[in-house]
Amino acid sequence: MKFGILVNEGPYQHQASDSAYLFIKAVLESGHEIMRVFFYHDGVNNGTRLTTPPQDDRHIANRWSELAEKNGIDLVLCVAAAQRRGIADDDEAKRHGKDASNIAPGFRISGLGQLIEAGIQSDRLIVFGD
Amino acid sequence: MSDEMMDEEGGVVKKFMYVNRKAPYGTIYALESLEVVLIAAAFEQDVSLAFIDDGVYQIKKGQDTSGIDMKNFSPTYRALEMYDVEKLYVEKESMEERGLTEEDFLVPVEVLGRQDMADMMEEQDIILSF
Numbered sequence: 001m002k003f004g005i006l007v008n009e010g011p012y013q014h015q016a017s018d019s020a021y022l023f024i025k026a027v028l029e030s031g032h033e034i035m036r037v038f039f040y041h042d043g044v045n046n047g048t049r050l051t052t053p054p055q056d057d058r059h060i061a062n063r064w065s066e067l068a069e070k071n072g073i074d075l076v077l078c079v080a081a082a083q084r085r086g087i088a089d090d091d092e093a094k095r096h097g098k099d100a101s102n103i104a105p106g107f108r109i110s111g112l113g114q115l116i117e118a119g120i121q122s123d124r125l126i127v128f129g130d
Numbered sequence: 131m132s133d134e135m136m137d138e139e140g141g142v143v144k145k146f147m148y149v150n151r152k153a154p155y156g157t158i159y160a161l162e163s164l165e166v167v168l169i170a171a172a173f174e175q176d177v178s179l180a181f182i183d184d185g186v187y188q189i190k191k192g193q194d195t196s197g198i199d200m201k202n203f204s205p206t207y208r209a210l211e212m213y214d215v216e217k218l219y220v221e222k223e224s225m226e227e228r229g230l231t232e233e234d235f236l237v238p239v240e241v242l243g244r245q246d247m248a249d250m251m252e253e254q255d256i257i258l259s260f
Contacts, residue, residue: 008159008260040162040166041158041162041260080162080165081162111169112165112166112169113172115166116146116169116170116173116175117173119144119146119175119256119258120144120173120175125256125258127257127258127259129259129260130159
């Protein structure tokens with residue numbers, strides 16, 4: 001089965017992104033497919049490479065990046081939500097005259113259409129949020 | 131879940147329901163949910179909106195945000211009709227618990243009891259809960 005995933009909450013503040021991550025691992029271990037993970041609302045904060053948790057804690061941003069690298073999973077940050085919250089790739093930073101980008105490896109920034117497309121093309125769309 | 135329909139060009143048309151559960155201000159969920167609905171309208175899916183819990187306040191008439199330095203985005207709900215988003219459902223119990231009546235809403239809605247709302251959700255392919 002093909003799953004689309006929506007993550008609506010930021011890391012550490014809320015368990016939604018942990019639950020999404022663990023769910024995705026279980027999906028993959030069961031031989032199913034992840035079509036896309038879309039990050040919306042504060043969920044876009046999962047995708048900043050500046051994340052620096054204490055060393056004895058899980059590193060949520062790195063965990064996503066490793067998941068993307070190992071399994072080729074499409075991690076998409078909503079552009080409008082990312083702009084509001086100061087998450088930028090090089091293109092976005094340049095376009096808005098910012099002095100740096102901060103997107104984590106394995107993530108990309110795109111529009112809400114990618115969420116709707118995930119709904120249309122997946123067998124199930126699972127929402128992780130408050 | 132309903133059988134998937136095809137549109138005239140042979141594209142998949144799924145039943146998308148946006149479930150609005152939160153008050154319009156205080157958190158960004160309502161505003162960003164509305165942004166999803168407006169973008170999604172371009173995908174020509176079968177769209178409906180449900181308003182439950184404090185979400186019923188999102189479409190209350192007479193919103194005044196002048197004291198909180200936030201944009202009053204409630205007029206946008208009136209524009210949904212132009213995007214062919216015309217199925218708006220309000221849960222009766224949520225409405226009544228908050229002392230509201232159908233006349234308090236700034237758009238035409240269908241009021242459904244909790245069980246009928248549950249049945250409506252059962253018919254959907256995709257439920258996006260905000």
